[in-house]
Structure formats: C-alpha cells, structure tokens
Amino acid sequence: MRSKILVAAIAVSLGVSSFAATAAPAQVRHHKSTARSSASTSELQQMKAEIMALQQKVDELQSQSANQAQTQQQTAQAVQQVQAQQQTIAAAPAPDAELSKRLDRLDKLVDNTTVGGKMYFDFSNINQKNSDTGKTNNSGIGLDVKRFYLSVTHKFDDIWSANLTTDFNYVSNDGETNLFVKKAYVQGTFDKAAILRIGSADMPWIPFVEDYYGFRYVEPTVTDRNHYANSADWGLHMFGSVGSNGMFNYAVSAVNGNGYKNPSRSKGVDFEGRVGFSPIEGMVVALGGYTGDRGKKLENTSVDHTAQRGDLMVAYKSKAFRVGAEYFTAKNWNNVMLPQSDKADGYSVWGSVALNDYMTLFGRYDKIKPSKTLASQNEDKYYNLGLQFAVTKGFQLAAVWKHESGDTQVSAPVPPHVQNLKTNEIGVYGQVAF
Numbered sequence: 373m374r375s376k377i378l379v380a381a382i383a384v385s386l387g388v389s390s391f392a393a394t395a396a397p398a399q400v401r402h403h404k405s406t407a408r409s410s411a412s413t414s415e416l417q418q419m420k421a422e423i424m425a426l427q428q429k430v431d432e433l434q435s436q437s438a439n440q441a442q443t444q445q446q447t448a449q450a451v452q453q454v455q456a457q458q459q460t461i462a463a464a465p466a467p468d469a470e471l472s473k474r475l476d477r478l479d480k481l482v483d484n485t486t487v488g489g490k491m492y493f494d495f496s497n498i499n500q501k502n503s504d505t506g507k508t509n510n511s512g513i514g515l516d517v518k519r520f521y522l523s524v525t526h527k528f529d530d531i532w533s534a535n536l537t538t539d540f541n542y543v544s545n546d547g548e549t550n551l552f553v554k555k556a557y558v559q560g561t562f563d564k565a566a567i568l569r570i571g572s573a574d575m576p577w578i579p580f581v582e583d584y585y586g587f588r589y590v591e592p593t594v595t596d597r598n599h600y601a602n603s604a605d606w607g608l609h610m611f612g613s614v615g616s617n618g619m620f621n622y623a624v625s626a627v628n629g630n631g632y633k634n635p636s637r638s639k640g641v642d643f644e645g646r647v648g649f650s651p652i653e654g655m656v657v658a659l660g661g662y663t664g665d666r667g668k669k670l671e672n673t674s675v676d677h678t679a680q681r682g683d684l685m686v687a688y689k690s691k692a693f694r695v696g697a698e699y700f701t702a703k704n705w706n707n708v709m710l711p712q713s714d715k716a717d718g719y720s721v722w723g724s725v726a727l728n729d730y731m732t733l734f735g736r737y738d739k740i741k742p743s744k745t746l747a748s749q750n751e752d753k754y755y756n757l758g759l760q761f762a763v764t765k766g767f768q769l770a771a772v773w774k775h776e777s778g779d780t781q782v783s784a785p786v787p788p789h790v791q792n793l794k795t796n797e798i799g800v801y802g803q804v805a806f
Contacts, residue, residue, distance in 0.1 A: 484527040489806050492518040492589040496772075496799020503792040504785070510795075517541065518589075521554065533559045535573075554604055554632050565612035572632045576611065576623035576646035577660045577683055578603040584656065584687035584696050585722055587734055589803035590772055591756060594720035594738050595700050598752070600681060601662065604632040607641070621648040630667035638667040646683070655688045668708045676711050677704035693725040694734075706742075715744045718752075724760075732760040734770075749790050752778040758801070766805045773798045 497513040523537040537555035557571030578596050582588045595601035607627030614620050622645070628635065629642035642664025650656050660683035669675045680703045687696030701717040718740025726732050738754040758772035774797040782791045 481526075486525050488523045488525075489804075490519070490521045491804040492520075492802070493804075494518065494772075494799050494801040496797050496801075498795065498797045500793065500795040503794075504782075508793075523555070531560055531562065533561070535559065552633055557609070563612065564618070565614045567610070567612050569609040569611075572604055572606045572635065573609045573625075574604055575602055575609075575625055575627070576644050577601055577662075580623070580646060580648070580658065580660075581685055581687075581698055584685070584689050584694065586689065586694050586724065587722075587736070587758075587760075587770075589768070590734075590758060590770060590801050591736065591754075591774070594698055594718055594740065595681075595683070597738070597754075598718065598740055598742065600700060600702050600705055600716070600718075601644075602627075602631040605629065605642075606632065606635045617650075617653065619650050621650070622646065627664075628667050629664045634667065636667070638665060639669045639671055640665050642666065642679075654690045656685070658685045658687075659683065660685075666705075666708055675708050677708050677713060679703070679705045679708050681705060691726065693723070695723045697721045712746055714746045716740065716742050717744065718742075730762045732762075734758050734760060747781045749781045750779060752776065768803045770801045771799075772801050 493516065495513075495515045498511050500508045500510045502508055518541055520540040521537055522540075523535060525533060525535045527533040535555055535557055536553070538551065539554040540551045541549075553572065555572050555574070557569040557573040559570075560568040562568070578593055578601050581593045581595075585593055591597060596603060605625065605627035607625055609623070609625045609627075611623035612621070624643070624645040626641050626643055628637055629640075630636060630638070642662065644660070644662040646658055646660040648656050648658040662679070662681040662683075664679060665675050666679050682701050683698070684700075685696065685698045687698075688694070689696075697719065698721075699717070699719045701715070703715050704713055705716060707714045718738065720736065720738040722734070722736040724732050724734035735757045736755060738752075740752050741748075741750065742752065743750045754774070754776045756772055756774045758770045760768055760770040762768055774795070776793075776795045778793045779790050780793070782789065
C-alpha cells in the first residue's frame, strides 16, 4: 500500500513539473534558456536521488514484512511440534516402579563403593654366596611380583562401612604362588578418636611405620622383614586421634596371633598397641608393644613362654624429604614352644630427599641380633641405596642396589663356626597404585 502511494506521489510531482515547463511564455524561455537548462538538470538529478532513496526504503519495508510473516509461520510450526510431543509424553505409560527402585539401589551401590589396588614388582639380579658352600641357588636374574592387592570398600552410612582386600604374591626364585585374604572387616567410625574394626585389619605397628618410611615396595620395615611382627591379623581393632590436628594418636588390637594368613583361633588372645605424639606437623614419636602366645596355645597344647616385643620410632616426613629411625626388642618371639629363653633386638634408619618433582634419592640401613642369649654371634646387616622416578601419578620405578650380610653359628661341619651368607642384588623395583 505504501509503495502505491509513493509511486502516485512521484507521478504527480513529475506531471506538475512538466506542465509548468510547457505553459511558461516563450520569451521567458528564450531569455532564460541557459539558466533553465542548468536548473532542470540539477533538479532532475536531485529528484532521481530522492526516488532511489524512497525505493530503497520501500524495499526494506517489504523485506521486513516478508521476514515477519516467515517468523510467524516458523513459530506456529514449533508450537505445534511441542504440543504434539506433550501429547505423546502424556499418552506414554508410567515407568515401572520396581525398575525405578532397582536403578536407585544401583546408583547408591556405585556411589558408595570404591575399588582400588596396589602392586609391588621387581626385575633384578641376585648374587648370593655361602661362606661354606659357595654360590647358592637363590642367585640369578628374574621377575618377582611381591604383592598384588585388590580392595573393595563399601560405605553403608556415615558410621558403618566394610572392606575386603585380597593379596596375591609370586616369588620366582622359590616358586611360591598364593592368593588369600589379607583384610576383611566391618568398620564403625563413631568419632575421629574412636574407630572400630572387626575382622582381619591392619595391626597398630607395621602399617604406621610404613606410612613414614615410604618405600615399602622396595623393602618391608625391619620388624616385617625379619618376621617379628604381623602387618594384619584377625580380631578386634580400635584406633583414633585426639588433640589439635591429631597431635595424639593410638591403636590397640586384640587378635588371634597367627597373622592374617591363618584365621584359626587359639586358647588366648594376643594384644598389640601403639601411642604416638606429633609435636609438629609431619613429625611423630611413637611407642608400641606386643604380648601373647602368637596363636600357639591351644586347648590341648601348652606353651613354654609368652612372646613380647617393644617398639620405638622417631620420624619426620614432608614433600621435600623423609628421615626416621625404628628400634625393637623382643623376648621369646621364636621360643614360645621351646624351653630355652631368648632375646632379640634391632634397629633401622632411613632417609630420602626429593631432587625435583620426579626424582627421589633414598637409602636405608638395618642391623639386628636375632638370638642374643642362645647364639650371640648371630647377626644380620642390611642396607640399600636407590633412585626413584615418578612415571605418573600412582606409578613409581626405582633403580636399587641392596646388600645383606648374615652371620649364623653352626655346628656342622666340625668344628662349630660362624657361617656367613652374603647377598647382593641390583635391579628395578616398581609400585603401581590405583
């Protein structure tokens, strides 16, 4: 409509201009021909420009009108589609209530259950010599998978949870292959100062020392390595911490005494405990002890002695370095069912320093006297030196050199003498945790 009015206005304007030009007197046209010619040309150009501008506005108005019509049509189609979908959803059958419950239970199971694992392995060369017989059959090169743990932890609520940890190990030089349960317990977390575990769980001493030592995959701690303690056992376990930032911590266990590989019961109960004091962050002074029959006393089997052990550790750990020392003394640990009484003691010192974000230099020295009363000449010395490289998160490799020298009193061949067993090992050790 607007375009028609515009065209009519332009036509009228042009007609009036033409009529005025024709009706003018001839004289005037003659005298002012030059001026009129120039003025007409200028006016025509101006009018053409105005006409083009008006035409452009008309085109824009027409384009906007077409776009609005198209938009209205698309909106109407979208509304129809939404209405059709709503009708389809309304007509669909309701979801199965039992299926919804099952899906909810599955979601809770996944959210409250965690799965993890840890693997210790090495590829090394061992050179072992006996002072009496020469090189032993333990010498050689090979791959050992010392440990492979798989664990599942499920949380029932804010207090109760459960854990199952299996343990697999294979040692190539003696052909040992085992798969067994290391930890299986129910846990009640009543407070940070009162956490209860029922079943096979960590003992108070060895896992605590391992946390500060930091290189369990290279070598167990001194009491674990020389079999003067168990890392886990079947029984009741209570632990926790109190004070600012856990300044004081404790752990106590009442167990069968046979270790986690042997869940059989005995006539009595063994006890192990620990108390720790952390004066500053990262540092700890800990005292521990053990007393019991080590699962040897049965209804129809008597024992001659009670096994006892005392422990002390002073350690510090940070991101930059670790340093620590552990001492133990034991009485009748291996003589529970022997009439003779005996004592043993030993110590271990260790340290490590981070060279950068990926490399850590570490070392350790152990010395024990396994039979101070019955075989006072028996002695074992051990040390290692290594360089660890962090491949990625949860995966470490270490180039390690180990040396061990053990002296043992023997009576054969005659005359009685001290036999020395010397072992050197060099290789690559690894730990994978997830």
